[in-house]
Amino acid sequence: MSYYEIMGGRPLSGTLAIHGAKNSVLPILAACLLVPGQCIIHNCPDLSDVSATLDILRLLGCRAEREEDTVTIDASALSRSDIPQHLMREMRSSVIFLGALLARLGTAELSYPGGCELGPRPIDLHMAALRSLGAEILEEQGTLCCRRCRGGLQGREICLSIPSVGATENAMLTACGCSGVTTIVGAAREPEITDLQGFLQAIGAQVTGAGTSVVTIQGGGPFHPAEYRVMGDRIAAATYLCGTAAAKGEVEVTGVAPDTLTAVLSCLKEAGCAVHTAPDRISLICAGPLGGISPVRTAPYPGFPTDAQAILMAALAGGEGATLFVENIFDARYRHVDELRRMGADIQLAGRAAMVSGVGRLHGASLRSTDLRGGAALVVAALGAEGTTQVWELCHIRRGYQSLDKNLRALGADIRQIP
Numbered sequence: 001m002s003y004y005e006i007m008g009g010r011p012l013s014g015t016l017a018i019h020g021a022k023n024s025v026l027p028i029l030a031a032c033l034l035v036p037g038q039c040i041i042h043n044c045p046d047l048s049d050v051s052a053t054l055d056i057l058r059l060l061g062c063r064a065e066r067e068e069d070t071v072t073i074d075a076s077a078l079s080r081s082d083i084p085q086h087l088m089r090e091m092r093s094s095v096i097f098l099g100a101l102l103a104r105l106g107t108a109e110l111s112y113p114g115g116c117e118l119g120p121r122p123i124d125l126h127m128a129a130l131r132s133l134g135a136e137i138l139e140e141q142g143t144l145c146c147r148r149c150r151g152g153l154q155g156r157e158i159c160l161s162i163p164s165v166g167a168t169e170n171a172m173l174t175a176c177g178c179s180g181v182t183t184i185v186g187a188a189r190e191p192e193i194t195d196l197q198g199f200l201q202a203i204g205a206q207v208t209g210a211g212t213s214v215v216t217i218q219g220g221g222p223f224h225p226a227e228y229r230v231m232g233d234r235i236a237a238a239t240y241l242c243g244t245a246a247a248k249g250e251v252e253v254t255g256v257a258p259d260t261l262t263a264v265l266s267c268l269k270e271a272g273c274a275v276h277t278a279p280d281r282i283s284l285i286c287a288g289p290l291g292g293i294s295p296v297r298t299a300p301y302p303g304f305p306t307d308a309q310a311i312l313m314a315a316l317a318g319g320e321g322a323t324l325f326v327e328n329i330f331d332a333r334y335r336h337v338d339e340l341r342r343m344g345a346d347i348q349l350a351g352r353a354a355m356v357s358g359v360g361r362l363h364g365a366s367l368r369s370t371d372l373r374g375g376a377a378l379v380v381a382a383l384g385a386e387g388t389t390q391v392w393e394l395c396h397i398r399r400g401y402q403s404l405d406k407n408l409r410a411l412g413a414d415i416r417q418i419p
């Protein structure tokens with residue numbers, strides 16, 4: 001099994017182009033099912049979650065080909081609407097296929113996505129939204145069998161009690177197959193929702209309001225082929241910026257819009273970093289120790305993103321001063337804490353709260369990634385730590401980071417994958 005070996009303490013410097021956003025390209029690839037033709041997706045990151053999604057599209061009867069960071073999907077010959085359990089297990093966010101398959105074929109069958117490293121991952125909001133639009137969903141022995149009711153899918157107002165990103169996306173895709181207008185009230189406002197709206201508009205769907213809490217979709221189609229460029233990955237950008245804050249140095253990340261990670265940049269500035277921005281780039285300079293900052297409470301966008309919680313914590317754990325974190329989105333998103341403690345971190349947990357007291361400098365250790373962002377957080381911590389750190393279970397990191405070690409080496413880090 002491979003691992004990263006990282007010699008900490010090397011300042012980072014240089015410019016890095018950020019890859020396309022995982023959490024944007026996954027629903028956009030699912031949305032390609034709406035089009036009986038070819039769609040070309042640019043800035044598509046090379047991630048294991050994306051590979052799993054392309055495998056599902058091929059299994060359903062689509063052509064899916066990659067040439068560098070451009071992926072071509074042709075769903076003309078879509079012939080199946082059932083996703084086998086082994087592929088669902090590989091990637092729980094495949095639940096996003098539900099809406100697109102219902103809209104295009106009127107049926108969908110997939111196994112319950114189940115929980116993951118972050119705790120239980122319910123899909124009750126997805127189910128309620130799709131049922132509201134006319135889907136009949138039978139849940140038997142862990143399988144969801146969905147089909148549109150006799151009267152077909154009918155647009156209507158949907159209210160989401162939680163601004164769920166996935167439920168918003170599934171409702172948008174199902175609504176594209178409805179007759180009439182669907183209004184999603186209480187929609188998630190994440191930038192990835194706005195990116196999905198951009199793609200849907202490109203294929204001819206009438207979708208407006210993304211980025212606000214009310215999204216409106218005039219269903220019906222037909223939908224035509226399109227080319228689209230996926231937004232930059234704001235969480236990957238936050239990871240490299242927090243890595244620079246931990247290791248010190250001066251790094252510019254390009255291909256990402258600063259206004260998609262305002263909350264993270266605000267924390268890094270409060271901790272003592274200098275941050276400069278332009279429409280598609282962010283540069284960060286960090287020379288001295290990071291200080292403690294105001295409480296970091298994760299929240300739906302535009303609040304502090306839960307996906308950046310572990311990453312920022314890892315940087316602050318090696319600084320000075322204390323910071324309170326409160327994880328409000330997921331139930332089990334502190335699994336990286338035990339690993340950071342192996343590096344000498346002083347973190348006290350109490351339910352959703354984590355009190356991080358900076359210890360000046362962490363020390364190297366042999367660590368195990370527990371989940372995607374938790375694994376990235378260990379790399380961030382290792383970059384600023386004294387001595388050598390090993391990070392194992394790289395499969396988690398590969399789900400969401402393209403060439404993490406290669407990119408960090410290009411910025412001056414001493415990191416290599418063994419073997």
Ligand code: EPZ
Binds near residue numbers: 307331
């Ligand atoms: C998306 O997950 C992202 N994944 C997550 O990123 C991200 O952390 C999350 O949104 C929040 O921003 C993708 O986009 C592929 P939610 P999603 O539905 O859609 C509860 C990463 O690291 N909920 O917004 O699954 C849920 O339990 C991943 O890149 C219900 O109760 O998240 C959670 O507490 C991790 N019922 C809250 O809502 C439902 O039906 C927010 O979840 C759905 C969700």
